[in-house]
Amino acid sequence: MEEKRKHPRTDTEEPAFVSSGGSVMRCVVRNVSLEGAAIDVENPAFVPQRFRLVMANDSSxxxxxxxxxIQKNRIGLTFIDLK
Incomplete structure (x- = not known):
């Protein structure tokens, strides 16, 4: 299959959090690039369309x-540039 991404993704297995409206859910970042990431969550039905992804090992x-x-428990994300 031909790769269509502008930036290559780096495979990882980093713990992180989906944060939105005061609620927080654990997830695992499976790969990441300059423009987005893929995460695994327990239940994708509870993940809002827009949220903050906070890395567990470095909350900055x-x-x-x-x-x-969304494919089963994996969610593809696009990073939003808020400039």
Whole structure:
């Protein structure tokens, strides 16, 4: 299959949190690039369309995200540039 992403993704297995409106849910970041990421969650039905992705090992790393796609428990994210 031909790769269509502008930026290559780096595989990882980093714990993180989906944060929105005061609620927080654990997730695992499976891969990441400059423009987005893929995360695994227990129940994708509870993940809002837009949220903050906060890295568990370094809470200073926060990405504003929008859901791009969902396949079973994996969610593809696009990072939103709020400039």
């Amino acid at each position: 790393i926060v990405h504003e995200c929008q859901v791009a796609w």
